[in-house]
Protein backbone atom coordinates (compact mmCIF):
# COMPACT_ATOMS: atom_id res chain seq x y z
CA UNK A 1 0.00 0.00 0.00
CA UNK A 2 1.05 3.60 -0.59
CA UNK A 3 0.65 6.12 2.25
CA UNK A 4 0.57 9.93 2.34
CA UNK A 5 1.62 11.97 5.39
CA UNK A 6 0.69 15.66 5.54
CA UNK A 7 3.22 17.95 7.25
CA UNK A 8 6.94 18.62 7.30
CA UNK A 9 8.24 18.76 10.87
CA UNK A 10 9.92 16.42 13.32
CA UNK A 11 6.57 14.86 14.16
CA UNK A 12 6.03 13.96 10.51
CA UNK A 13 9.57 12.58 10.12
CA UNK A 14 8.81 10.31 13.09
CA UNK A 15 5.45 9.27 11.57
CA UNK A 16 7.14 8.46 8.26
CA UNK A 17 9.91 6.49 10.03
CA UNK A 18 7.38 4.45 12.05
CA UNK A 19 4.82 3.86 9.29
CA UNK A 20 7.55 2.72 6.93
CA UNK A 21 8.04 -0.30 9.23
CA UNK A 22 4.63 -1.67 8.27
CA UNK A 23 5.28 -4.76 6.11
CA UNK A 24 2.76 -3.85 3.40
CA UNK A 25 3.78 -0.24 2.87
CA UNK A 26 5.34 0.24 -0.55
CA UNK A 27 5.78 3.94 -1.17
CA UNK A 28 5.37 6.80 1.29
CA UNK A 29 4.74 10.38 0.23
CA UNK A 30 5.01 13.39 2.51
CA UNK A 31 3.78 16.91 1.71
CA UNK A 32 5.70 19.17 2.11
CA UNK A 33 8.27 16.95 3.91
CA UNK A 34 11.80 18.12 4.77
CA UNK A 35 15.47 17.30 4.17
CA UNK A 36 15.36 14.21 6.39
CA UNK A 37 11.97 12.92 5.26
CA UNK A 38 13.11 13.14 1.62
CA UNK A 39 15.44 10.17 2.25
CA UNK A 40 12.44 7.96 3.16
CA UNK A 41 9.51 9.40 1.21
CA UNK A 42 8.60 11.17 -2.00
CA UNK A 43 8.01 14.88 -1.31
CA UNK A 44 6.07 16.38 -4.24
CA UNK A 45 5.81 20.17 -4.45
CA UNK A 46 2.12 20.41 -3.61
CA UNK A 47 0.37 22.82 -1.25
CA UNK A 48 -0.76 20.95 1.90
CA UNK A 49 -3.69 23.38 2.16
CA UNK A 50 -5.03 22.65 -1.34
CA UNK A 51 -7.38 19.74 -0.58
CA UNK A 52 -8.60 19.13 -4.18
CA UNK A 53 -4.97 18.93 -5.38
CA UNK A 54 -4.14 16.51 -2.55
CA UNK A 55 -7.16 14.34 -3.36
CA UNK A 56 -6.15 14.17 -7.05
CA UNK A 57 -2.62 13.21 -6.03
CA UNK A 58 -3.97 10.46 -3.76
CA UNK A 59 -6.02 8.99 -6.62
CA UNK A 60 -3.23 9.33 -9.17
CA UNK A 61 -0.63 7.58 -6.96
CA UNK A 62 -3.08 4.99 -5.61
CA UNK A 63 -2.54 6.05 -2.02
CA UNK A 64 -4.55 3.82 0.31
CA UNK A 65 -4.29 5.88 3.49
CA UNK A 66 -3.51 9.49 4.47
CA UNK A 67 -2.28 10.63 7.89
CA UNK A 68 -2.51 14.30 8.88
CA UNK A 69 0.26 15.66 11.15
CA UNK A 70 -0.48 19.35 11.86
CA UNK A 71 -3.60 21.03 13.24
CA UNK A 72 -4.22 23.63 10.53
CA UNK A 73 -5.49 21.28 7.79
CA UNK A 74 -7.61 19.42 10.38
CA UNK A 75 -9.20 22.65 11.62
CA UNK A 76 -9.71 23.64 7.96
CA UNK A 77 -11.62 20.41 7.28
CA UNK A 78 -9.23 18.16 5.32
CA UNK A 79 -10.87 15.07 6.85
CA UNK A 80 -14.38 16.19 5.84
CA UNK A 81 -13.11 16.81 2.30
CA UNK A 82 -11.37 13.42 2.01
CA UNK A 83 -14.32 11.56 3.50
CA UNK A 84 -16.72 13.19 1.05
CA UNK A 85 -14.36 11.95 -1.69
CA UNK A 86 -14.32 8.45 -0.09
CA UNK A 87 -10.57 8.62 0.58
CA UNK A 88 -9.43 6.95 3.86
CA UNK A 89 -7.72 9.39 6.22
CA UNK A 90 -6.58 9.59 9.85
CA UNK A 91 -7.55 12.62 11.93
CA UNK A 92 -10.58 14.33 13.46
CA UNK A 93 -13.09 16.13 11.25
CA UNK A 94 -13.56 19.90 11.33
CA UNK A 95 -16.21 19.84 14.04
CA UNK A 96 -14.07 17.63 16.32
CA UNK A 97 -10.90 19.63 15.64
CA UNK A 98 -12.56 22.65 17.30
CA UNK A 99 -11.16 21.22 20.53
CA UNK A 100 -7.85 22.74 19.40
CA UNK A 101 -9.13 25.30 16.91
CA UNK A 102 -11.14 27.28 19.48
CA UNK A 103 -10.05 27.69 23.10
CA UNK A 104 -13.51 29.08 23.91
CA UNK A 105 -15.16 25.97 22.48
CA UNK A 106 -12.91 23.65 24.50
CA UNK A 107 -13.27 25.65 27.73
CA UNK A 108 -17.06 25.71 27.39
CA UNK A 109 -17.14 21.96 26.79
CA UNK A 110 -15.02 21.35 29.89
CA UNK A 111 -17.19 23.69 31.98
CA UNK A 112 -20.41 22.01 30.81
CA UNK A 113 -19.15 18.50 31.62
CA UNK A 114 -17.17 19.31 34.81
CA UNK A 115 -13.82 18.36 33.34
CA UNK A 116 -11.08 19.81 35.60
CA UNK A 117 -9.34 22.82 34.01
CA UNK A 118 -8.17 26.31 34.98
CA UNK A 119 -10.99 28.72 35.88
CA UNK A 120 -11.64 31.15 33.01
CA UNK A 121 -13.62 33.96 31.47
CA UNK A 122 -14.05 34.66 27.73
CA UNK A 123 -14.22 37.97 25.91
CA UNK A 124 -14.93 39.28 22.43
CA UNK A 125 -14.55 42.98 23.39
CA UNK A 126 -11.29 44.51 24.51
CA UNK A 127 -12.97 46.93 26.97
CA UNK A 128 -14.74 44.07 28.76
CA UNK A 129 -11.51 42.09 29.03
CA UNK A 130 -9.63 45.06 30.51
CA UNK A 131 -12.47 45.81 32.93
CA UNK A 132 -12.44 42.18 34.13
CA UNK A 133 -8.70 42.42 34.80
CA UNK A 134 -9.15 45.68 36.72
CA UNK A 135 -11.40 43.90 39.23
CA UNK A 136 -8.96 41.10 40.01
CA UNK A 137 -6.48 41.11 42.91
CA UNK A 138 -2.83 41.27 41.75
CA UNK A 139 -1.77 37.77 40.54
CA UNK A 140 -0.15 35.88 37.69
CA UNK A 141 -2.68 35.08 34.96
CA UNK A 142 -2.85 33.60 31.47
CA UNK A 143 -4.27 35.28 28.37
CA UNK A 144 -5.03 33.04 25.38
CA UNK A 145 -6.04 33.77 21.82
CA UNK A 146 -9.20 31.83 20.95
CA UNK A 147 -7.93 30.64 17.56
CA UNK A 148 -4.82 28.95 16.20
CA UNK A 149 -1.56 30.89 16.57
CA UNK A 150 1.14 28.31 15.76
CA UNK A 151 1.51 27.38 19.43
CA UNK A 152 2.25 30.97 20.47
CA UNK A 153 -1.27 32.08 21.38
CA UNK A 154 -1.01 31.46 25.15
CA UNK A 155 0.64 34.30 27.04
CA UNK A 156 1.60 33.54 30.63
CA UNK A 157 1.58 36.88 32.49
CA UNK A 158 3.42 37.35 35.80
CA UNK A 159 1.13 40.24 36.81
CA UNK A 160 -2.02 42.07 35.76
CA UNK A 161 -0.16 44.81 33.94
CA UNK A 162 1.42 42.31 31.57
CA UNK A 163 -2.03 40.74 31.20
CA UNK A 164 -3.39 44.13 30.05
CA UNK A 165 -0.53 44.34 27.55
CA UNK A 166 -1.31 40.81 26.33
CA UNK A 167 -4.99 41.68 25.83
CA UNK A 168 -3.96 44.80 23.94
CA UNK A 169 -1.50 42.86 21.75
CA UNK A 170 -4.08 40.20 20.87
CA UNK A 171 -7.25 42.27 20.53
CA UNK A 172 -6.06 45.74 19.46
CA UNK A 173 -2.70 45.21 17.75
CA UNK A 174 -4.00 41.87 16.42
CA UNK A 175 -0.56 40.19 16.54
CA UNK A 176 -2.25 36.88 15.66
CA UNK A 177 -4.83 38.48 13.34
CA UNK A 178 -8.36 37.06 13.68
CA UNK A 179 -7.17 34.27 16.03
CA UNK A 180 -6.96 36.90 18.79
CA UNK A 181 -10.23 38.72 18.16
CA UNK A 182 -11.67 36.68 21.07
CA UNK A 183 -9.64 35.76 24.15
CA UNK A 184 -9.80 33.52 27.19
CA UNK A 185 -8.41 34.85 30.47
CA UNK A 186 -7.43 31.96 32.64
CA UNK A 187 -6.37 31.14 36.19
CA UNK A 188 -2.61 30.50 36.46
CA UNK A 189 -1.90 26.90 37.49
CA UNK A 190 1.32 25.42 38.85
CA UNK A 191 2.65 21.87 38.74
CA UNK A 192 4.39 19.44 36.42
CA UNK A 193 3.03 19.25 32.88
CA UNK A 194 2.25 15.93 31.19
CA UNK A 195 1.25 15.12 27.62
CA UNK A 196 -1.04 12.15 27.14
CA UNK A 197 -1.86 10.99 23.61
CA UNK A 198 -5.19 9.15 23.54
CA UNK A 199 -6.08 7.52 20.23
CA UNK A 200 -9.79 6.92 19.73
CA UNK A 201 -12.12 5.55 17.07
CA UNK A 202 -15.13 7.22 18.69
CA UNK A 203 -15.92 4.09 20.74
CA UNK A 204 -12.72 2.75 22.31
CA UNK A 205 -9.46 4.46 23.11
CA UNK A 206 -5.88 3.62 23.98
CA UNK A 207 -3.12 5.79 25.41
CA UNK A 208 0.55 5.92 24.43
CA UNK A 209 3.47 6.41 26.83
CA UNK A 210 2.95 9.64 28.84
CA UNK A 211 5.54 12.26 27.98
CA UNK A 212 6.74 15.67 29.11
CA UNK A 213 7.92 18.43 26.84
CA UNK A 214 10.01 21.54 27.51
CA UNK A 215 8.32 24.58 26.03
CA UNK A 216 10.59 27.38 27.24
CA UNK A 217 13.61 28.38 25.17
CA UNK A 218 16.21 28.40 27.96
CA UNK A 219 17.53 26.08 30.69
CA UNK A 220 15.61 26.13 33.95
CA UNK A 221 12.34 26.85 32.10
CA UNK A 222 13.33 30.45 31.45
CA UNK A 223 12.88 32.48 28.27
CA UNK A 224 10.06 32.54 25.78
CA UNK A 225 7.62 29.77 24.94
CA UNK A 226 8.70 27.80 21.86
CA UNK A 227 7.20 24.98 19.85
CA UNK A 228 9.12 22.64 22.20
CA UNK A 229 12.86 22.30 22.92
CA UNK A 230 12.91 18.65 23.98
CA UNK A 231 10.88 15.85 25.50
CA UNK A 232 11.13 12.54 27.27
CA UNK A 233 8.95 9.56 28.12
CA UNK A 234 7.72 7.96 30.24
CA UNK A 235 7.41 10.76 32.77
CA UNK A 236 7.69 9.64 36.42
CA UNK A 237 5.50 12.58 37.46
CA UNK A 238 2.43 10.78 36.15
CA UNK A 239 2.44 7.94 38.69
CA UNK A 240 0.20 4.92 37.96
CA UNK A 241 -2.24 6.33 40.51
CA UNK A 242 -2.32 9.80 38.93
CA UNK A 243 -2.69 8.18 35.53
CA UNK A 244 -5.84 6.42 36.75
CA UNK A 245 -7.17 9.72 38.11
CA UNK A 246 -6.42 11.46 34.79
CA UNK A 247 -8.17 8.73 32.78
CA UNK A 248 -11.20 8.67 35.07
CA UNK A 249 -11.65 12.42 35.60
CA UNK A 250 -10.40 13.83 32.28
CA UNK A 251 -9.81 11.46 29.36
CA UNK A 252 -12.96 9.35 29.64
CA UNK A 253 -15.27 12.27 30.54
CA UNK A 254 -13.93 14.21 27.54
CA UNK A 255 -14.71 11.38 25.14
CA UNK A 256 -18.14 10.95 26.78
CA UNK A 257 -18.75 14.72 26.46
CA UNK A 258 -17.89 14.63 22.76
CA UNK A 259 -20.33 11.76 22.24
CA UNK A 260 -23.09 13.59 24.14
CA UNK A 261 -22.53 16.60 21.90
CA UNK A 262 -22.84 14.41 18.80
CA UNK A 263 -19.20 15.05 17.84
CA UNK A 264 -17.56 12.08 16.13
CA UNK A 265 -13.94 12.33 17.29
CA UNK A 266 -11.70 9.85 15.49
CA UNK A 267 -7.97 10.47 15.72
CA UNK A 268 -5.47 11.27 18.42
CA UNK A 269 -6.47 13.68 21.17
CA UNK A 270 -3.53 15.29 22.94
CA UNK A 271 -4.32 16.01 26.58
CA UNK A 272 -1.94 18.68 27.89
CA UNK A 273 -2.34 18.34 31.66
CA UNK A 274 -1.02 20.18 34.70
CA UNK A 275 -0.56 18.00 37.78
CA UNK A 276 -1.75 20.57 40.32
CA UNK A 277 -2.03 20.09 44.09
CA UNK A 278 -5.76 19.71 43.46
CA UNK A 279 -5.25 16.89 40.93
CA UNK A 280 -4.66 16.79 37.17
CA UNK A 281 -6.25 19.62 35.20
CA UNK A 282 -6.44 20.33 31.46
CA UNK A 283 -4.11 23.06 30.12
CA UNK A 284 -5.06 22.46 26.51
CA UNK A 285 -6.31 19.97 23.96
CA UNK A 286 -4.59 19.40 20.64
CA UNK A 287 -6.28 17.46 17.86
CA UNK A 288 -3.04 15.81 16.68
CA UNK A 289 0.19 14.26 17.89
CA UNK A 290 2.47 16.65 19.83
CA UNK A 291 5.83 17.84 18.62
CA UNK A 292 8.46 17.01 20.00
CA UNK A 293 6.68 14.38 22.16
CA UNK A 294 6.02 12.19 19.09
CA UNK A 295 9.79 11.87 18.67
CA UNK A 296 9.95 9.97 21.99
CA UNK A 297 6.51 8.36 22.14
CA UNK A 298 6.54 6.55 18.78
CA UNK A 299 9.99 4.96 19.25
CA UNK A 300 8.55 3.48 22.49
CA UNK A 301 5.53 2.00 20.67
CA UNK A 302 6.14 -1.70 20.10
CA UNK A 303 3.05 -2.22 17.93
CA UNK A 304 2.52 -1.31 14.32
CA UNK A 305 1.31 2.29 14.05
CA UNK A 306 -0.39 2.11 10.66
CA UNK A 307 -2.54 -0.78 11.90
CA UNK A 308 -3.69 1.38 14.83
CA UNK A 309 -4.44 4.40 12.62
CA UNK A 310 -6.39 2.27 10.15
CA UNK A 311 -8.33 0.67 13.02
CA UNK A 312 -9.35 4.19 14.08
CA UNK A 313 -10.64 4.88 10.59
CA UNK A 314 -12.49 1.52 10.49
CA UNK A 315 -13.76 1.83 14.09
CA UNK A 316 -12.14 -1.47 15.11
CA UNK A 317 -9.68 -0.13 17.68
CA UNK A 318 -11.23 -2.27 20.46
CA UNK A 319 -9.92 -5.38 18.72
CA UNK A 320 -6.27 -4.31 18.91
CA UNK A 321 -3.77 -4.98 21.65
CA UNK A 322 -1.04 -2.42 21.86
CA UNK A 323 2.47 -2.94 23.20
CA UNK A 324 4.38 -0.08 24.84
CA UNK A 325 8.09 -0.85 25.19
CA UNK A 326 9.42 -0.90 28.76
CA UNK A 327 12.22 1.54 27.91
CA UNK A 328 13.08 5.25 28.19
CA UNK A 329 13.44 7.87 25.47
CA UNK A 330 14.71 11.46 25.46
CA UNK A 331 14.80 13.97 22.59
CA UNK A 332 16.88 17.15 22.42
CA UNK A 333 15.81 19.77 19.88
CA UNK A 334 18.54 21.70 18.04
CA UNK A 335 17.34 25.20 17.18
CA UNK A 336 18.56 27.85 14.75
CA UNK A 337 20.31 31.03 15.91
CA UNK A 338 17.68 33.55 17.01
CA UNK A 339 14.82 31.07 17.51
CA UNK A 340 12.11 31.53 18.87
CA UNK A 341 12.41 35.08 17.51
CA UNK A 342 13.48 35.76 13.90
CA UNK A 343 16.08 33.15 12.98
CA UNK A 344 18.66 32.34 10.34
CA UNK A 345 18.20 29.81 7.54
CA UNK A 346 20.50 28.17 5.03
CA UNK A 347 23.32 27.17 7.42
CA UNK A 348 25.10 23.92 6.57
CA UNK A 349 24.55 21.07 9.03
CA UNK A 350 27.38 18.58 9.65
CA UNK A 351 28.14 15.63 11.87
CA UNK A 352 24.74 13.93 12.02
CA UNK A 353 25.35 10.41 13.37
CA UNK A 354 23.97 7.35 11.56
CA UNK A 355 20.61 6.17 12.92
CA UNK A 356 20.81 3.08 15.13
CA UNK A 357 18.17 1.15 17.05
CA UNK A 358 18.80 3.37 20.08
CA UNK A 359 19.64 6.68 18.36
CA UNK A 360 17.41 8.48 15.86
CA UNK A 361 17.71 11.93 14.35
CA UNK A 362 14.37 13.39 13.26
CA UNK A 363 14.59 16.42 11.00
CA UNK A 364 12.28 19.43 11.22
CA UNK A 365 13.55 22.62 9.53
CA UNK A 366 16.05 21.13 7.06
CA UNK A 367 16.39 20.92 3.30
CA UNK A 368 18.84 19.37 0.88
CA UNK A 369 20.58 21.39 -1.80
CA UNK A 370 23.29 20.04 -4.13
CA UNK A 371 24.12 17.22 -1.73
CA UNK A 372 24.38 19.52 1.29
CA UNK A 373 22.00 19.58 4.25
CA UNK A 374 20.92 23.11 5.21
CA UNK A 375 18.85 24.61 8.03
CA UNK A 376 15.41 25.70 6.90
CA UNK A 377 13.43 26.49 10.05
CA UNK A 378 13.56 27.49 13.72
CA UNK A 379 13.52 24.01 15.17
CA UNK A 380 16.04 22.22 12.96
CA UNK A 381 16.03 18.65 14.26
CA UNK A 382 15.52 16.47 17.31
CA UNK A 383 18.01 13.87 18.50
CA UNK A 384 16.19 10.96 20.18
CA UNK A 385 18.00 8.31 22.20
CA UNK A 386 16.58 5.21 23.87
CA UNK A 387 17.73 3.13 26.81
CA UNK A 388 16.33 0.06 28.47
CA UNK A 389 18.28 0.92 31.63
CA UNK A 390 17.22 4.44 32.65
CA UNK A 391 16.01 7.83 31.54
CA UNK A 392 19.35 9.30 32.58
CA UNK A 393 21.18 6.89 30.27
CA UNK A 394 18.85 7.76 27.38
CA UNK A 395 19.35 11.48 27.95
CA UNK A 396 23.14 11.22 28.19
CA UNK A 397 23.21 9.23 24.96
CA UNK A 398 21.17 11.93 23.22
CA UNK A 399 23.55 14.67 24.41
CA UNK A 400 26.61 12.66 23.27
CA UNK A 401 25.12 12.59 19.77
CA UNK A 402 24.21 16.28 19.93
CA UNK A 403 27.87 17.07 20.67
CA UNK A 404 28.84 15.71 17.22
CA UNK A 405 26.37 17.88 15.28
CA UNK A 406 27.18 21.38 14.19
CA UNK A 407 25.68 24.35 12.35
CA UNK A 408 26.30 28.06 12.80
CA UNK A 409 24.06 29.52 15.49
CA UNK A 410 22.93 26.09 16.79
CA UNK A 411 21.51 26.19 20.31
CA UNK A 412 19.73 23.71 22.54
CA UNK A 413 18.69 23.21 26.13
CA UNK A 414 21.13 21.32 28.34
CA UNK A 415 18.62 20.26 30.98
CA UNK A 416 16.12 18.15 29.04
CA UNK A 417 14.62 15.41 31.30
CA UNK A 418 17.03 16.29 34.13
CA UNK A 419 14.30 17.25 36.61
CA UNK A 420 12.76 13.81 36.14
CA UNK A 421 15.64 12.00 37.74
CA UNK A 422 17.23 14.71 39.88
CA UNK A 423 13.91 15.78 41.42
Ligand code: AMP
Pocket residue numbers: 118142151152153154156186187188189190193215225272283284
Ligand atom coordinates in the same frame (compact mmCIF):
# COMPACT_ATOMS: atom_id res chain seq x y z
P1 AMP B 1 -0.93 26.22 25.52
O1 AMP B 1 -0.66 26.91 24.23
O2 AMP B 1 -2.30 26.40 26.03
O3 AMP B 1 -0.43 24.82 25.55
O4 AMP B 1 0.05 26.92 26.57
C1 AMP B 1 1.43 26.91 26.37
C2 AMP B 1 2.11 26.77 27.70
O5 AMP B 1 1.72 27.86 28.54
C3 AMP B 1 1.70 25.53 28.49
O6 AMP B 1 2.44 24.40 28.17
C4 AMP B 1 1.96 25.98 29.90
O7 AMP B 1 3.34 25.88 30.20
C5 AMP B 1 1.59 27.42 29.88
N1 AMP B 1 0.19 27.59 30.32
C6 AMP B 1 -0.93 27.60 29.55
N2 AMP B 1 -2.03 27.75 30.30
C7 AMP B 1 -1.61 27.85 31.58
C8 AMP B 1 -2.26 28.03 32.84
N3 AMP B 1 -3.60 28.17 32.93
N4 AMP B 1 -1.49 28.08 33.96
C9 AMP B 1 -0.15 27.99 33.87
N5 AMP B 1 0.53 27.81 32.73
C10 AMP B 1 -0.19 27.75 31.59
Ligand code: GLY
Pocket residue numbers: 151213227228286289290291292293
Ligand atom coordinates in the same frame (compact mmCIF):
# COMPACT_ATOMS: atom_id res chain seq x y z
N1 GLY C 1 4.53 19.96 22.25
C1 GLY C 1 3.42 20.80 22.25
C2 GLY C 1 2.56 20.70 21.07
O1 GLY C 1 2.74 19.85 20.22
O2 GLY C 1 1.63 21.48 20.95
